[in-house]
Amino acid sequence: xxxxxxxxxxxxxxxxxxxxxxxxxxxxxxxxxxxxxxxxxxxxxxxxxxxxxxxxxxxxxxxxxxxxxxxxxxxxxxxxxxxxxxxxxxxxxxxxxxxxxxxxxxxxxxxxxxxxxxxxxxxxxxxxxxxxxxxxxxxxxxxxxxxxxxxxxxxxxxxxxxxxxxxxxxxxxxxxxxxxxxxxxxxxxxxxxxxxxxxxxxxxxxxxxxxxxxxxxxxxxxxxxxxxxxxxxxxxxxxxxxxxxxxxxxxxxxxxxxxxxxxxxxxxxxxxxxxxxxxxxxxxxxxxxxxxxxxxxxxxxxxxxxxxxxxxxxxxxxxxxxxxxxxxxxxxxxxxxxxxxx
Amino acid sequence: xxxxxxxxxxxxxxxxxxxxxxxxxxxxxxxxxxxxxxxxxxxxxxxxxxxxxxxxxxxxxxxxxxxxxxxxxxxxxxxxxxxxxxxxxxxxxxxxxxxxxxxxxxxxxxxxxxxxxxxxxxxxxxxxxxxxxxxxxxxxxxxxxxxxxxxxxxxxxxxxxxxxxxxxxxxxxxxxxxxxxxxxxxxxxxxxxxxxxxxxxxxxxxxxxxxxxxxxxxxxxxxxxxxxxxxxxxxxxxxxxxxxxxxxxxxxxxxxxxxxxxxxxxxxxxxxxxxxxxxxxxxxxxxxxxxxxxxxxxxxxxxxxxxxxxxxxxxxxxxxxxxxxxxxxxxxxxxxxxxxxxxxxxxxxxxxxxxxxxxxxxxxxxxxxxxxxxxxxxxxxxxxxxxxxxxxxxxxxxxxxxxxxxxxxxxxxxxxxxxxxxxxxxxxxxxxxxxxxxxxxxxxxxxxxxxxxxxxxxxxxxxxxxxxxxxxxxxxxxxxxxxxxxxxxxxxxxxx
Numbered sequence: 001x002x003x004x005x006x007x008x009x010x011x012x013x014x015x016x017x018x019x020x021x022x023x024x025x026x027x028x029x030x031x032x033x034x035x036x037x038x039x040x041x042x043x044x045x046x047x048x049x050x051x052x053x054x055x056x057x058x059x060x061x062x063x064x065x066x067x068x069x070x071x072x073x074x075x076x077x078x079x080x081x082x083x084x085x086x087x088x089x090x091x092x093x094x095x096x097x098x099x100x101x102x103x104x105x106x107x108x109x110x111x112x113x114x115x116x117x118x119x120x121x122x123x124x125x126x127x128x129x130x131x132x133x134x135x136x137x138x139x140x141x142x143x144x145x146x147x148x149x150x151x152x153x154x155x156x157x158x159x160x161x162x163x164x165x166x167x168x169x170x171x172x173x174x175x176x177x178x179x180x181x182x183x184x185x186x187x188x189x190x191x192x193x194x195x196x197x198x199x200x201x202x203x204x205x206x207x208x209x210x211x212x213x214x215x216x217x218x219x220x221x222x223x224x225x226x227x228x229x230x231x232x233x234x235x236x237x238x239x240x241x242x243x244x245x246x247x248x249x250x251x252x253x254x255x256x257x258x259x260x261x262x263x264x265x266x267x268x269x270x271x272x273x274x275x276x277x278x279x280x281x282x283x284x285x286x287x288x289x290x291x292x293x294x295x296x297x298x299x300x301x302x303x304x305x306x307x308x309x310x311x312x313x314x315x316x317x318x319x320x321x322x323x324x325x326x327x328x329x330x331x332x333x334x335x336x337x338x339x340x341x342x
Numbered sequence: 343x344x345x346x347x348x349x350x351x352x353x354x355x356x357x358x359x360x361x362x363x364x365x366x367x368x369x370x371x372x373x374x375x376x377x378x379x380x381x382x383x384x385x386x387x388x389x390x391x392x393x394x395x396x397x398x399x400x401x402x403x404x405x406x407x408x409x410x411x412x413x414x415x416x417x418x419x420x421x422x423x424x425x426x427x428x429x430x431x432x433x434x435x436x437x438x439x440x441x442x443x444x445x446x447x448x449x450x451x452x453x454x455x456x457x458x459x460x461x462x463x464x465x466x467x468x469x470x471x472x473x474x475x476x477x478x479x480x481x482x483x484x485x486x487x488x489x490x491x492x493x494x495x496x497x498x499x500x501x502x503x504x505x506x507x508x509x510x511x512x513x514x515x516x517x518x519x520x521x522x523x524x525x526x527x528x529x530x531x532x533x534x535x536x537x538x539x540x541x542x543x544x545x546x547x548x549x550x551x552x553x554x555x556x557x558x559x560x561x562x563x564x565x566x567x568x569x570x571x572x573x574x575x576x577x578x579x580x581x582x583x584x585x586x587x588x589x590x591x592x593x594x595x596x597x598x599x600x601x602x603x604x605x606x607x608x609x610x611x612x613x614x615x616x617x618x619x620x621x622x623x624x625x626x627x628x629x630x631x632x633x634x635x636x637x638x639x640x641x642x643x644x645x646x647x648x649x650x651x652x653x654x655x656x657x658x659x660x661x662x663x664x665x666x667x668x669x670x671x672x673x674x675x676x677x678x679x680x681x682x683x684x685x686x687x688x689x690x691x692x693x694x695x696x697x698x699x700x701x702x703x704x705x706x707x708x709x710x711x712x713x714x715x716x717x718x719x720x721x722x723x724x725x726x727x728x729x730x731x732x733x734x735x736x737x738x739x740x741x742x743x744x745x746x747x748x749x750x751x752x753x754x755x756x757x758x759x760x761x762x763x764x765x766x767x768x769x770x771x772x773x774x775x776x777x778x779x780x781x782x783x784x785x786x787x788x789x790x791x792x793x794x795x796x797x798x799x800x801x802x803x804x805x806x807x808x809x810x811x812x813x814x815x816x817x818x819x820x821x822x823x824x825x826x827x828x829x830x831x832x833x834x835x836x837x838x
């Protein structure tokens with residue numbers, strides 16, 4: 001029987017993820033698109049609405065704000081953000097599916113929509129029930145410890161220490177069973193043979209406070225979300241969950257260097273429109289959101305969030321491939337974990 | 343000396359910037375107005391302003407919310423006194439005696455007492471905050487993990503269990519109902535869907551703001567409509583006579599006691615001003631020689647509640663800044679303001695943004711002083727709301743409450759929840775159950791469940807692990823003793 005680790009290593013994601021380990025890009029992904037494009041039939045003569053299934057303060061809220069600003073800079077069309085948090089994105093998705101499919105409403109969502117569909121196919125498939133306009137953030141995860149930690153100092157000594165604790169070691173993680181974070185951490189635990197208790201924190205601040213205050217021994221997180229702790233030398237990464245180490249973290253071992261034969265899962269955020277929206281409006285929205293990705297304000301935003309370390313851009317087809325592959329990968333892992341996949 | 347220097351620097355930074363001054367006074371007046379207008383509250387104002395704070399500097403954004411917090415807590419007392427509609431749960435005990443004072447034609451005295459004591463409680467709390475926050479920040483994150491926070495929530499519920507209810511048991515049943523409502527939606531650990539009845543919108547849970555608006559504002563309208571229908575409705579008498587200095591000085595012990603209670607309660611993460619107000623009022627009743635006069639329009643009741651809830655505002659900033667733990671809805675929004683500016687409340691704020699912290703501290707100090715000055719002028723106007731005929735005021739209250747409920751998350755179901763809570767509250771209030779207890783259970787239930795689950799994971803699902811965490815076990819024992827004492831008192835009084 002294949003373990004979740006081996007399923008993760010199926011290479012499916014690798015076929016669609018073109019990762020570039022470089023700190024910056026001389027050319028932006030959508031530089032070749034036309035600088036301007038007339039909206040069909042005067043579209044959009046009024047402001048667009050962007051439904052955001054999370055609060056304004058978190059990662060989704062921030063990327064929604066940055067993308068809305070970039071689209072407005074590019075096109076002059078205002079975008080009103082309508083935050084509908086709750087239910088791990090379910091509430092916002094449900095609200096979006098209920099609005100008229102006229103192209104005036106777009107949706108921001110993250111990879112949770114893909115994992116939710118993988119577990120329950122009655123929930124919307126972002127690749128087929130929606131049209132991805134652009135995926136504008138793709139990032140990887142790392143394992144962090146306190147910089148002043150003296151019980152272990154790197155990945156090897158951490159694994160050795162965790163094994164010696166006989167299951168008592170702890171790592172702060174996000175809460176939802178089946179989430180990218182928990183699935184990945186389980187695969188790492190299986191691959192290393194260590195047993196570590198995952199502590200569920202669904203909010204960032206308590207999660208980071210738990211590591212800073214010594215309530216937990218380690219933290220699973222994306223580097224952009226803890227950048228200030230890295231800049232202040234409060235936390236330090238000991239493992240990069242990528243096949244190859246990005247240039248920003250040359251001294252932190254990657255999965256390959258740590259001898260872990262698993263394929264990483266990624267956190268990605270993107271923007272969608274209903275599949276039944278008029279085709280000419282969809283075409284204009286695709287241009288606007290993809291072109292806005294290369295606006296200076298958006299590029300600066302992504303850079304501030306460490307979203308430039310691997311290629312963050314996917315156009316509609318690239319996004320569909322990524323989402324479809326991710327759903328398949330999650331579904332295999334869930335079945336292996338014994339979850340009730342519907 | 344460093345504290346004084348930092349305070350002076352913060353004050354200079356605050357008042358040397360024209361934009362800062364504008365935002366400061368905008369926050370002071372806005373907090374008071376939104377706290378005072380029936381149906382909306384400082385939370386409504388904060389929710390409206392939250393997206394706009396992204397365009398302000400971090401100092402201005404966080405200072406604005408802290409000022410709104412100080413003045414909004416006071417502003418909610420106005421509607422509690424004039425219309426029996428607390429602006430927020432922390433103003434609920436104010437209504438116990440404030441509203442009867444209005445009905446007796448003493449609205450001016452009640453509002454004047456609230457103004458003065460809110461300013462005193464808040465200002466002293468702000469001073470204590472300046473002295474205490476930095477030292478606490480250094481040890482709090484290591485001392486307070488999920489087991490300790492769960493223990494705090496348990497202790498807070500134990501202390502507040504009987505407030506606002508006719509009996510201890512009805513108080514606990516009210517809180518348990520609130521705890522039950524808190525489990526609607528995804529569970530905080532596994533993401534398991536609970537009590538959603540196939541409605542995706544319920545996965546987001548029941549929000550406490552529509553519940554507050556329903557239980558207090560909507561149900562009060564129903565109560566008054568019933569009186570109108572029965573012909574027993576009497577418009578409250580209008581008076582603007584403020585209490586004399588002699589009358590206020592006579593309440594000095596109640597003020598000091600409520601400051602101590604308020605500050606202590608404010609430090610408890612996730613509890614704050616609501617528990618403070620109830621405990622302040624409860625202790626005033628407990629220590630009074632004229633217990634039977636409480637609830638009939640006794641000024642000491644208003645003073646105890648309002649001093650305590652404003653004293654909690656400064657204290658509530660300590661867990662927020664030191665731990666990143668919001669004490670209530672508004673401080674939770676302040677976390678959002680921090681994050682919008684790429685910051686996290688916590689000890690790193692002191693290290694990385696010390697200037698910002700002291701601007702906020704100074705702003706809170708002066709915001710509380712402003713309550714005295716602007717509060718007197720403003721309330722002279724606000725009291726005239728009593729002149730509006732009920733048939734015009736009631737629809738306005740319902741309209742504002744509906745807007746307030748919808749504005750929280752943009753979900754129509756929140757409006758439905760508000761009206762359902764209004765109907766349920768209408769019947770519960772006449773049966774001796776505590777609608778404030780239900781709200782308290784709902785607010786603390788979420789925090790309690792999450793921290794309990796985290797604590798059990800940290801303790802490897804051995805509940806005896808609490809015994810090896812001194813702060814947690816101390817709070818749990820204190821909570822258990824409080825409960826046992828309340829149970830004993832309920833039987834003892836019955837036998838008497």
